[in-house]
Amino acid sequence: MIGLDIHEPQSLEEAFALLGDDESTARPMGGGTALMLMMKARLFKPSALVSLAKADPRFHGIHLSSDGKAFTIGAMTTFAALEHHDAIAKHLPVITQTMVTLANPRVRNVATIGGNLAHADPHLDLPPVWLSLDSSIRTIGPAGERIVPLADFFAGYYETNLLPGELIMQVHVPVSPGWRRRYVKITTRSAHDWPAVGIALGLQMQAELCTDVRIVLSAATDRPLRLEAAESILRGQKLTPGRIADAAQATGDIHIESDSRGSADYKAHLLKVHLARALQDLSE
Ligand SMILES: Cc1cc2nc3c(=O)[nH]c(=O)nc-3n(C[C@H](O)[C@H](O)[C@H](O)COP(=O)(O)OP(=O)(O)OC[C@H]3O[C@@H](n4cnc5c(N)ncnc54)[C@H](O)[C@@H]3O)c2cc1C
CATH class of the missing domain: 3.30.390.50 (CO dehydrogenase flavoprotein, C-terminal domain)
Known part of the structure; x- marks a missing residue:
């Protein structure tokens, strides 16, 4: 058995402090499904995991803007929450359709859309769909917030253009009727x-x-x-x-x-x- 600290910070400041500097091997955690697989395969041995569940309310929820033109989806939204959301099914049915064959219900209940994007495995099902919808992400880090078009986000196999210490906070998805x-x-x-x-x-x-x-x-x-x-x-x-x-x-x-x-x-x-x-x- 390996010893591993799992933290649940109550603020972003606390999360950034726990994640540490560039040398740290502490990692942010969404649902933990990809992290656990990589740890079990001994590909990766983090010093600690930092859950983003309670760090900031902006990491949660699915909101349609008042003009109905775009969704803002918190990075901690689980696949299951996305799959069963009525407004998503109405305005972005391709997302609901994609969820049906994505992993299995046990994974869908815990895996998050932020963890899915940050994992950057090219075999994942949602990233190409987000990209075809012209989505972007809002990140937050010790230096502030950024909007990154998804077209500029992926850098290669399991690699993204997130800056050191930066977290995915939200996904913005335009609604495109017609x-x-x-x-x-x-x-x-x-x-x-x-x-x-x-x-x-x-x-x-x-x-x-x-x-x-x-x-x-x-x-x-x-x-x-x-x-x-x-x-x-x-x-x-x-x-x-x-x-x-x-x-x-x-x-x-x-x-x-x-x-x-x-x-x-x-x-x-x-x-x-x-x-x-x-x-x-x-x-x-
Ligand atoms: C058995 C199995 C089958 C699967 N099948 C499929 C499939 O067919 N299709 C598919 O698309 N997916 C599939 N998945 C899901 C996929 O592989 C990932 O496990 C999942 O998307 C990761 O989400 P998570 O929230 O659990 O991420 P985590 O494991 O929590 O994190 C993954 C990575 O992202 C980082 N991270 C997490 N959240 C953030 C954040 N907000 N900001 C910055 N970095 C962050 C972590 O540090 C880690 O590096 C499957 C998973 C399993 C276990």
Whole structure:
């Protein structure tokens, strides 16, 4: 058995003091699900864990702005709270849809959206969806607060651009009426397994014309990645079968990584087939 202190600070000042300076191996804790797995695998041995549960009320709650244009979601919001939130289901149904095959109910009851983002495992299901929704995060650290667009947040495999000592406090998600959205999770074992490929899609259509589009790939690259070449083939165009096929083929230059869920070649094939299929479905 290893000895480990778990603290529950009652203020942010106390949390920052417990987390210590750059040399410290004390770590902030959301639900602790990823931390526990990494500790059990002996990949990481923190000196202490600092729960953010009681540090500040701004880390909690799901709020829709009074003009209905954006959600602010506290970093300590659990997956289960997100999954069962009525306003999220109404305005961001793609999130509710994504939760159904994400991990299992035991994990969803404790894992938090802040821990999920900070963990920065490229196989996670929510980050590509947040990115396709043009979300940003509000961070807080000893030096103050920052708004970071999610597009600038991930730095690579398990790496983020959080500054030393900085915490994710909230996720801001614009509500975009009129967009059609979907998250496609392609698993090679069971439905609830980690994805071999994840594709988060958003289409804004006016009559038959695609006026704007977001395509984000995950689980196949070292971080969630916007497929801008494919997007630019579709933006401002009619989504004919030929154009959709061209967009799917435009993913050919992406550097895809092999892992235990599939080889790079297999994942590249899955991406082409499922992207074309999902675009066709969404555009109809
Ligand atoms: C068996 C199992 C299956 C799973 N399957 C899936 C799946 O299919 N798809 C999927 O997407 N996810 C899945 N997950 C969940 C995922 O792997 C992570 O465990 C979870 O998202 C982490 O959330 P947490 O709140 O528990 O983070 P924690 O374990 O508390 O923290 C993770 C990391 O984030 C840091 N951190 C936590 N909160 C903050 C904050 N507010 N600010 C800054 N840093 C912070 C911690 O220091 C740590 O480095 C699964 C988990 C398990 C255990």
